[in-house]
Amino acid sequence: MAKKSFRQAINEALTQEMRRDPRVVLMGEDVAGGLGSPGEDDAWGGPMGVTKGLMPEFGRERVLDTPITESGFIGAAIGAAATGLRPVADLMFVDFMGVCFDQIFNQAAKFRYMFGGKAVTPVVIRTMFGAGFRAASQHSQCLYPLFTHIPGLKVVIPSSAYDAKGLMIQAIRDDDPVIFFEHKMLYDDMDEVPDEPYAIPFGEANLTREGDDVTVVALGRMVKLANEAADALRRDGVACTVIDPRTTSPMDTDSILESVGETGRLVVVDEAHPRCGMAADVAALVAQEAFRALKAPVRMVTPPHVPVPFSPALEDAYLPTAARIVEAVRGVMA
Amino acid sequence: MAKKSFRQAINEALTQEMRRDPRVVLMGEDVAGGLGSPGEDDAWGGPMGVTKGLMPEFGRERVLDTPITESGFIGAAIGAAATGLRPVADLMFVDFMGVCFDQIFNQAAKFRYMFGGKAVTPVVIRTMFGAGFRAASQHSQCLYPLFTHIPGLKVVIPSSAYDAKGLMIQAIRDDDPVIFFEHKMLYDDMDEVPDEPYAIPFGEANLTREGDDVTVVALGRMVKLANEAADALRRDGVACTVIDPRTTSPMDTDSILESVGETGRLVVVDEAHPRCGMAADVAALVAQEAFRALKAPVRMVTPPHVPVPFSPALEDAYLPTAARIVEAVRGVMA
Amino acid sequence: MQLNREQLLAAWRMMGTIRAFEDRVHAEFAAGGIPGFVHLYAGEEASAVGVCMNLDHRDKIASTHRGHGHCIAKGCDVPGMMAEIFGRASGLCGGKGGSMHIADLEKGMMGANGIVGGGPPLICGAALTAKTLKTGGVAVAFIGDGASNQGTTMESYNLAKAWMLPAIFVIEDNGYAESTASNWSVSGSQIKRAEGFGIPAVQVDGIDFFAIHDAAAEAVERARGGGGPSLIHVKLNRYHGHFEGDAQTYRAPGEIERLRRERDPLAHFRRRVTEAGLLEASQLDAIEAEVATAIETAVAAAKSAPMPPPPNLLTDVYVSY
Amino acid sequence: MQLNREQLLAAWRMMGTIRAFEDRVHAEFAAGGIPGFVHLYAGEEASAVGVCMNLDHRDKIASTHRGHGHCIAKGCDVPGMMAEIFGRASGLCGGKGGSMHIADLEKGMMGANGIVGGGPPLICGAALTAKTLKTGGVAVAFIGDGASNQGTTMESYNLAKAWMLPAIFVIEDNGYAESTASNWSVSGSQIKRAEGFGIPAVQVDGIDFFAIHDAAAEAVERARGGGGPSLIHVKLNRYHGHFEGDAQTYRAPGEIERLRRERDPLAHFRRRVTEAGLLEASQLDAIEAEVATAIETAVAAAKSAPMPPPPNLLTDVYVSY
Ligand SMILES: Cc1ncc(C[n+]2csc(CCOP(=O)(O)OP(=O)(O)O)c2C)c(N)n1
Ligand SMILES: Cc1ncc(C[n+]2csc(CCOP(=O)(O)OP(=O)(O)O)c2C)c(N)n1
Ligand SMILES: [Mg+2]
Numbered sequence A, B: 001m002a003k004k005s006f007r008q009a010i011n012e013a014l015t016q017e018m019r020r021d022p023r024v025v026l027m028g029e030d031v032a033g034g035l036g037s038p039g040e041d042d043a044w045g046g047p048m049g050v051t052k053g054l055m056p057e058f059g060r061e062r063v064l065d066t067p068i069t070e071s072g073f074i075g076a077a078i079g080a081a082a083t084g085l086r087p088v089a090d091l092m093f094v095d096f097m098g099v100c101f102d103q104i105f106n107q108a109a110k111f112r113y114m115f116g117g118k119a120v121t122p123v124v125i126r127t128m129f130g131a132g133f134r135a136a137s138q139h140s141q142c143l144y145p146l147f148t149h150i151p152g153l154k155v156v157i158p159s160s161a162y163d164a165k166g167l168m169i170q171a172i173r174d175d176d177p178v179i180f181f182e183h184k185m186l187y188d189d190m191d192e193v194p195d196e197p198y199a200i201p202f203g204e205a206n207l208t209r210e211g212d213d214v215t216v217v218a219l220g221r222m223v224k225l226a227n228e229a230a231d232a233l234r235r236d237g238v239a240c241t242v243i244d245p246r247t248t249s250p251m252d253t254d255s256i257l258e259s260v261g262e263t264g265r266l267v268v269v270d271e272a273h274p275r276c277g278m279a280a281d282v283a284a285l286v287a288q289e290a291f292r293a294l295k296a297p298v299r300m301v302t303p304p305h306v307p308v309p310f311s312p313a314l315e316d317a318y319l320p321t322a323a324r325i326v327e328a329v330r331g332v333m334a
Numbered sequence C, D: 001m002q003l004n005r006e007q008l009l010a011a012w013r014m015m016g017t018i019r020a021f022e023d024r025v026h027a028e029f030a031a032g033g034i035p036g037f038v039h040l041y042a043g044e045e046a047s048a049v050g051v052c053m054n055l056d057h058r059d060k061i062a063s064t065h066r067g068h069g070h071c072i073a074k075g076c077d078v079p080g081m082m083a084e085i086f087g088r089a090s091g092l093c094g095g096k097g098g099s100m101h102i103a104d105l106e107k108g109m110m111g112a113n114g115i116v117g118g119g120p121p122l123i124c125g126a127a128l129t130a131k132t133l134k135t136g137g138v139a140v141a142f143i144g145d146g147a148s149n150q151g152t153t154m155e156s157y158n159l160a161k162a163w164m165l166p167a168i169f170v171i172e173d174n175g176y177a178e179s180t181a182s183n184w185s186v187s188g189s190q191i192k193r194a195e196g197f198g199i200p201a202v203q204v205d206g207i208d209f210f211a212i213h214d215a216a217a218e219a220v221e222r223a224r225g226g227g228g229p230s231l232i233h234v235k236l237n238r239y240h241g242h243f244e245g246d247a248q249t250y251r252a253p254g255e256i257e258r259l260r261r262e263r264d265p266l267a268h269f270r271r272r273v274t275e276a277g278l279l280e281a282s283q284l285d286a287i288e289a290e291v292a293t294a295i296e297t298a299v300a301a302a303k304s305a306p307m308p309p310p311p312n313l314l315t316d317v318y319v320s321y
């Protein structure tokens, strides 16, 4: 099977779905690029080049550059979804949600409920998240806990190129509003990715490591670190199950509870802020539903309750590391 | 001591602080009302009348009606706070955060950190929250978990008129950005409220009931229900400690952990959505920090993962009740 | 544009239905039968009807918190609306939405909206769907004077123009946003703002159904012909409070009485069509009577309809989860 | 307005400092010494300097992601800025902010901003402070052409006018928002938009320091005199990519070379002042040399400065918690 990058995987998913269904359109700032400019068309394909090549194939009618006007175009994507298109809108950085969150959480998320089940809003909002790029406080946040909090939204966080493709295809075919989180440090990660289209169902976790001693739940880029930690621990005789929920809403609670039922120990690793975050969400789930199985305190590995700093020296101290995961696992084994 | 309503208590806090400090100004949609209109001035004092009477005393220079432009005026409050005023801005319903969240979570919350400690942003954002008013999906949310998630913000949720006054005074005197949550169903609640100004420090929980069997943590309007439940249970011989954290950021984790250390049992009652919510936040805290003390699974009492419905029949089914709290307490006692 | 007799009768029936609906909801609210926030459209009828008579099944509208009139004008089921406002299972949204969220996407009505400025981005999307799928449809956003100051609204002007969308922005300027006068809150002017974005704009008198109808006809024609967005600034009046319960002390003494007497869109319509000999007063009266009966029936049905059963709380959140 | 010799020298030094700073950051980024997102201001110098020379310690500015020029023009410490961009403890923000968040509130510089459209609401607040505390100060928002389409920006126009704030909106229109041309993204015109809100507006040539200076002087005078907000639309050019690393393939072949040759604000200034006999070329050269040395020193200091120690991660989140 061909090795493809996370970036290519998403590009391929978008391309294949746009070929399959003429109602799929793309919109966002510079998703093609070069509009009105004297030079090259399709000049950008998004700041990370994820949507490069789509405009030449599908034309500007289906790959729509927008003014910088997130409420306007994210709202337009939602309005279009409610009236017959299946738009994929690009919220360049999730950090920009604050100027357009209303359209997402009060409109898209609630249409179906408020309207008594009569609306279908198949919109996908792609967005980039995460720290590590030295992009500082306003371009490095995770924020998916805010979206997970909202009933009516689905939240997807792929951790590999393979998952990215399958989850994007599912997102586009899904009839509910989906927020699709892409970690900016994963775009160049390579993985075996089939050429043909495939959909990964939402709410089905992926067990990237299996072991009887400790359950480690991790998301997004943290899955890599959790795997690293698990591999290091395995060498020392500690066997971890690493669970990547892949979607936080819906979330595969069964897989988590089942695993904790076996291991009796839980470490949750998350890059998002700790308060009311995903680590707390998973820890609380287990404290309520699998308490009797627990042999040790739940341990959460997250950044501290501070914004993301710019300086590499501080950002490196901010982020969870494989070493901290190892330490947490040893802690619950003690 | 005089009995005063929750509404009066906040009004009194604002009045006293505005008298004390000329830098305190108020702004928001119809916080006075009647601007440019041919009839009465100060016609509204906010939709719930909370700020009525302030404009006549302090004038339109310090009680500023605004156009409907939340990004604009909440941002202005933040910019004013960073340059020498101490504004109290009214985000009429917290449900409207989606049009102005950026100014709150990327600007106000992060100034101090991003600028290396050189900014002080003493802004208070008052906002109304909660269900029970038959106000439907877009006017009934809690959403304080979203604000609690964000480092740099302080989050205050008074549950009584007494606390409302003291916490508002603290909020205004506080040098950090504070989001002040007022439950719309509490405005007419009466309590003993001293006439003189007093400040309640942030991060200090209030124990509204004390008992050895179960720790119940509750917020906002849920404190009333928790007290009711505790009183009913007490008659049956089950003694609860009810903890009202009063502020979720900072949060008085010590009081919660100490109480659970004694009772070994935790029920968290919250009106916010369950996923990545405050109930999960508190449950996770305890699962990590007080696990050894726990004798039973943590129990969370929250609404289901659905938007707030309009119909009274459905909204009543949506909200936690004293009966459900009693049931949860009995569950952890079993 | 010349309207035929049938169209004139339909317009009268529609405006009369809105008026009767709203006045009745006002009374029922006062009597305690209706919960929550209710914003009434009485006095503004000519706008919704004048605009929507130019629309058909291809076309979409997005409404505001003051949405009953737009719903009725776009063809939503009136008994279903009444039941919704009473929170009943038979309501248009099964009781889940209430007054602030009545919608019927099948009728092209994309929802009343509890968020001021929520609608304009949405109709950019509906207009994009029409343009992309070449349905020939147009999309209309109704926008209050207060909502015209919301960033979402202004972003939508620019987006609609940049994308050359078949979109129409109708500013329903009733002089107030809650208790705040638009002559204070709206700097500059609606027309000049639109022109700032290169959008053709016209101001019309909101008691004049015919003027509104013609302005909308022109905008719809422009939109269907690929000429892009338009804006219509309608100056009109609301009779009831901002929401039910508002004492309206910010209005001048006698202001509303005078408006009802001198600036009523229904009275204006009646005068115009009877004086011009287009319709007989008796025809108008007959329709008024029919409307009254229909509203009476709708209220009775709503009141006796069952509340939604508690399990409905959990349905309609997702298509699948 | 006539500027004296000292002022002209100061302007030249300021513009030269910005140019040298940016070109050096460009080189250092390419060499791998600077992490993250960096947006350079070279080519736009006359705007920041022309505007800020009208300001004093009472006045505040809010900047954009392209903020180095505004910082320098408002008097921020240049070595501190350089250290900040290198992420050092000695940086203006202790290394926590970086290029996108340089600020110095004591200098009235309210921050570069990672959020497009973040600044305009903030300066409404700064202007409100000035008005309320009667400091005589004004507040200026720098706004890109792309940012002019953001709702927050347009809301701020209306708010500033409704409150009659001493606020000035400076649209720095460099023709592009990332790779998208403003002639496509900005419907209508900046001037007409401002007029839509009743805000006096003027367009000036961004290579002409003097034109910008005069337009700003007029706006500042209006603001200080209680005359409310103004807008200045500056047409200018950026030389480097949107951010460092941008290949700028969307620009015409030779576009930037031509701009550097024919439309350079520093060259324009030099020509103007030497031809008019206001300054000697040798004076300008001497300052250029001083600036080059200063930047060299700043870079050397930044590179050898220590990184912030890890415990700093946890400080400066709250005043108290
Ligand atoms: C984003 C947002 N801000 C504020 C409100 C509260 N609110 C509801 S209606 C209203 C006034 C709207 O005025 P206008 O747009 O003129 O419409 P009208 O009520 O006059 O029809 C306000 C402030 C809201 N619902 N949403
Ligand atoms: C709210 C928001 N949307 C999008 C971006 C990404 N972004 C950063 S700069 C930029 C272009 C800004 O263009 P303009 O305002 O013209 O300023 P210029 O870069 O030309 O100086 C964009 C889209 C952002 N930072 N914030
Ligand atoms: Mg109005």
Ligand SMILES: [Mg+2]
Binding pocket: D144, D145, D146, D172, D173, D174, D175, D176, D177, D178
């Ligand atoms: Mg630009």
